[in-house]
Amino acid sequence: xxxxxxxxxxxxxxxxxxxxxxxxxxxxxxxxxxxxxxxxxxxxxxxxxxxxxxxxxxxxxxxxxxxxxxxxxxxxxxxxxxxxxxxxxxxxxxxxxxxxxxxxxxxxxxxxxxxxxxxxxxxxxxxxxxxxxxxxxxxxxxxxxxxxxxxxxxxxxxxxxxxxxxxxxxxxxxxxxxxxxxxxxxxxxxxxxxxxxxxxxxxxxxxxxxxxxxxxxxxxxxxxxxxxxxxxxxxx
Numbered sequence: 001x002x003x004x005x006x007x008x009x010x011x012x013x014x015x016x017x018x019x020x021x022x023x024x025x026x027x028x029x030x031x032x033x034x035x036x037x038x039x040x041x042x043x044x045x046x047x048x049x050x051x052x053x054x055x056x057x058x059x060x061x062x063x064x065x066x067x068x069x070x071x072x073x074x075x076x077x078x079x080x081x082x083x084x085x086x087x088x089x090x091x092x093x094x095x096x097x098x099x100x101x102x103x104x105x106x107x108x109x110x111x112x113x114x115x116x117x118x119x120x121x122x123x124x125x126x127x128x129x130x131x132x133x134x135x136x137x138x139x140x141x142x143x144x145x146x147x148x149x150x151x152x153x154x155x156x157x158x159x160x161x162x163x164x165x166x167x168x169x170x171x172x173x174x175x176x177x178x179x180x181x182x183x184x185x186x187x188x189x190x191x192x193x194x195x196x197x198x199x200x201x202x203x204x205x206x207x208x209x210x211x212x213x214x215x216x217x218x219x220x221x222x223x224x225x226x227x228x229x230x231x232x233x234x235x236x
Contacts, residue, residue: 039078039081082226105230106175118178
C-alpha cells in the first residue's frame with residue numbers, strides 16, 4: 001500500500017512540473033492572471049490585424065474595431081464559464097492589450113474537422129485543428145500530425161509541424177502552455193512539447209522581424225469551437 005501511495009505521489013509531482021497547478025475553471029494558477037473571466041468579453045475586441053495597424057490612419061482603427069467588436073459579441077458567446085465561437089460572423093477575437101514576453105495557458109476543444117488557431121503578438125498562428133480529417137492531397141505534410149505547430153511559418157521550418165501528435169480525441173478538452181520569449185516560441189500540448197523554441201515570424205511584413213509586442217488572438221475559421229481557462233503571465 002505504501003509503495004502504491006508513493007507512486008501516486010510521484011506521478012502527481014511529475015504532473016505539477018509539466019504545467020502550472022489548476023484548481024477550478026477560470027481561476028488562474030499562482031503567478032498568472034485571467035484573460036477571460038468566464039462571464040463576459042471584458043478585455044476582448046474584434047480583431048484589427050497588424051498590417052491594418054501599420055498602414056491605416058489611427059482614426060480608422062477605432063472605426064474598424066467598433067464594427068468588428070459588435071459582430072464578435074454576437075458570435076463569441078459565454079456559456080457556463082466557456083467561451084464559444086459559433087462559427088459565424090467572420091470575426092476573430094483579440095485582446096485589447098498587447099503583450100511581449102509571456103506564458104499563456106489556454107484550454108480548447110473542437111468538433112470533427114474543426115480548424116482554428118491562436119495568434120501570438122498578432123502573428124498567425126499556433127494551429128488548432130482536427131488533422132486526422134484534412135484533405136490528404138491539400139495537406140500532405142500536415143495530415144495526422146496534430147495541433148500546436150506554428151502553421152504559418154514557411155515550408156521546411158521545423159516549427160511548422162509539431163514534434164509529436166499530442167491532441168486528445170475530438171470533442172475533449174486540450175491544454176496549451178505557450179511560452180514566448182524574444183522571437184522564440186515553445187508550445188506544450190497536454191504537457192508534451194510539440195514546438196521547442198520555434199521562431200516567431202512576422203507574417204504581415206515578411207522582411208521584418210516579429211514585433212516586440214502585439215495582441216493575443218483567438219482565430220475565427222468558420223468552425224464552432226470552445227475556449228476556457230485563458231491565463232497569462234507576463235515575463236520581463
